[in-house]
Amino acid sequence: MSSITELIRKEIESLSTDPTKTNVGTITALADGVAKVEGLSKVMFNEMVEFPNEVLGIALNLEEDSVGCVILGDTSSLKEGDEARTTGKLLSVPVGMELLGRVVDAVGRPIDGKGAIKSEVEFPVERIAPGIIPRKSVDQPLQTGIMAVDSMIPIGRGQRELIIGDRSTGKTTIAIDTIINQANINKQGEKSGDPDFRPVYCIYVAIGQKNSNIARTIKVLEQTGAIDYVTIVSAPAADNPANQYLAPYAGCAIGEWFMENGRDALIVYDDLSKHAVAYRQISLILKRPSGREAYPGDVFYLHSRLLERSARLNEDNGNGSLTALPIIETQMGDVAGYIPTNVISITDGQIFLETDLFNKGIRPAVSVGLSVSRVGSAAQIKAYKKVAGKVKLELAQFRELAAFSQFESDLDATTKARLERGARIVEMFKQGAYNPVPVEVQTAVMWAMQNDFFDSIPVSQISEAVISLKDFLKTQGQEPCSEIYISGKMEEETEQKLRTAIEEWKRSFA
Amino acid sequence: MSNSSKIKKVAKKLLELSLDDQGRVGVDKVKAVLDSLRENPPSDHRTLLREFLFQVRRYLPNYQCELETANDAQSDLNSVLTEKVNASKEADYTLDASLNKVLIAGYKLRIGDDVYEDSIHQRLENLRRTLS
Numbered sequence: 124m125s126s127i128t129e130l131i132r133k134e135i136e137s138l139s140t141d142p143t144k145t146n147v148g149t150i151t152a153l154a155d156g157v158a159k160v161e162g163l164s165k166v167m168f169n170e171m172v173e174f175p176n177e178v179l180g181i182a183l184n185l186e187e188d189s190v191g192c193v194i195l196g197d198t199s200s201l202k203e204g205d206e207a208r209t210t211g212k213l214l215s216v217p218v219g220m221e222l223l224g225r226v227v228d229a230v231g232r233p234i235d236g237k238g239a240i241k242s243e244v245e246f247p248v249e250r251i252a253p254g255i256i257p258r259k260s261v262d263q264p265l266q267t268g269i270m271a272v273d274s275m276i277p278i279g280r281g282q283r284e285l286i287i288g289d290r291s292t293g294k295t296t297i298a299i300d301t302i303i304n305q306a307n308i309n310k311q312g313e314k315s316g317d318p319d320f321r322p323v324y325c326i327y328v329a330i331g332q333k334n335s336n337i338a339r340t341i342k343v344l345e346q347t348g349a350i351d352y353v354t355i356v357s358a359p360a361a362d363n364p365a366n367q368y369l370a371p372y373a374g375c376a377i378g379e380w381f382m383e384n385g386r387d388a389l390i391v392y393d394d395l396s397k398h399a400v401a402y403r404q405i406s407l408i409l410k411r412p413s414g415r416e417a418y419p420g421d422v423f424y425l426h427s428r429l430l431e432r433s434a435r436l437n438e439d440n441g442n443g444s445l446t447a448l449p450i451i452e453t454q455m456g457d458v459a460g461y462i463p464t465n466v467i468s469i470t471d472g473q474i475f476l477e478t479d480l481f482n483k484g485i486r487p488a489v490s491v492g493l494s495v496s497r498v499g500s501a502a503q504i505k506a507y508k509k510v511a512g513k514v515k516l517e518l519a520q521f522r523e524l525a526a527f528s529q530f531e532s533d534l535d536a537t538t539k540a541r542l543e544r545g546a547r548i549v550e551m552f553k554q555g556a557y558n559p560v561p562v563e564v565q566t567a568v569m570w571a572m573q574n575d576f577f578d579s580i581p582v583s584q585i586s587e588a589v590i591s592l593k594d595f596l597k598t599q600g601q602e603p604c605s606e607i608y609i610s611g612k613m614e615e616e617t618e619q620k621l622r623t624a625i626e627e628w629k630r631s632f633a
Numbered sequence: 634m635s636n637s638s639k640i641k642k643v644a645k646k647l648l649e650l651s652l653d654d655q656g657r658v659g660v661d662k663v664k665a666v667l668d669s670l671r672e673n674p675p676s677d678h679r680t681l682l683r684e685f686l687f688q689v690r691r692y693l694p695n696y697q698c699e700l701e702t703a704n705d706a707q708s709d710l711n712s713v714l715t716e717k718v719n720a721s722k723e724a725d726y727t728l729d730a731s732l733n734k735v736l737i738a739g740y741k742l743r744i745g746d747d748v749y750e751d752s753i754h755q756r757l758e759n760l761r762r763t764l765s
Contacts, residue, residue: 142750143750143755148746164745165746
């Protein structure tokens, strides 16, 4: 009892007895989650404003006579005439290792029922992106565990790679697979005790999604054991547009902490189309002039300032990185829409997913022709580069020939061979959801394809054969894979061991 | 020029007409302005009056501040605060004092949209925030 009273007494003694100075204003209008406040003459742009009942808002419109504040929370307790006061703080979120394994809202408050987050560091939500001097070119791979992506559209740490496609084409699945793969690599690296191992921590930002979808994603991450390396920032469809607008910036601030502390992080923005819609809603309510498709004039800046914060820092600045995987949902496959073209031009490449391919059962439904990685190939490991160098060209040739061959009854031998090879590569790239493949196994499978080991297997059985080979390489044929994992190269000796192992597998598969 | 900016301009002109020799809003002058508007009502009479009110409210803190205290007998405090405000703002302020029992003890001084508070109510509120 005495210790409790002592604790409270100390708290009272530590309180300042000086008069406090605050800048206040009065709500003159309140509608659609936006309050117009008269007064607040000293408020800063993006400053947190406090309303009665501990409701917070952000000052987004600073006008001559009034301030437009977006309310972050329940507006039902507020009314015209209520007092609003400045806090002197820009909107900040807690950051640090304590956030791993947690689900937070757009302002960093825990919503997973696991108690308070004991983080002592806070980062402002809006920050200036790193400049030219502290940056470095992308030179380290970030493996997604998806063969079609890692071989043809490789991603590097610090890159911004857009995932774009219509609804239900597997965009989120690619992002989740990548997160699961990072967790698998992290576990493997931690187990190996390698002092140079650099884990990749992940941040998944859910914007305007259904709560059920977010719950499903969390469940998948928990089941695969990836949740320990992930922070989820949730701003579901039921949240007010202000929270949906802020969530990506909050997630980015959490990721920046890892980057600035010499660590690697991956952030997924799922998705930026809904983010743009939320921002449009806020802008219209704030009576900002609207432009194309009623989006405000600064909708490009909305995404460019967010994605520019992802970077690879050089050694003098800690060597950390923040890789971004923004997601954009297209309508009827239209990549020429306003928001898609904006984000395509900001990012360092895109993974385009096609509905037709998805419906044909080719999953992940990556469109080889429209997908590109502008900087990632520099980060691909040598062994993989060696075996995957030609595959994108082969697949592109196959798609072209396949279209023409529909009208031809008689095909020459070369064309037939190319079509056969292409069909086999397509089958090889088929991969189930939430089942990422380690890069050394991917390399071995690609090597087997390039060295004609699958040529004698009927196309209809290729998927089955690839699964069987992957299992074999993870169990009995571990040695060559381990060598690829350690050295990152495909030496002659390794190649010989791989040949022996695959021949052994083929005998058992036959 | 949009309609609202025209109204704002007229309201600012009305405010200028309402000022006395000392640069303060004079009651008689305001009455005269209002009478004149009533006799010759403009098309946006109501909007103009609202804007005029807004301009007057914004102007008053230049020489007027509000003081809330928990007790009636606070004449010492009033004079001390008036002196301090005049010294810091380099102007001749008048204090508009009122009673606010919610403060429990202490005072709350409002100059425009700046609020200075030193009261038990505020300390308790700070304590509640720290503990919650």
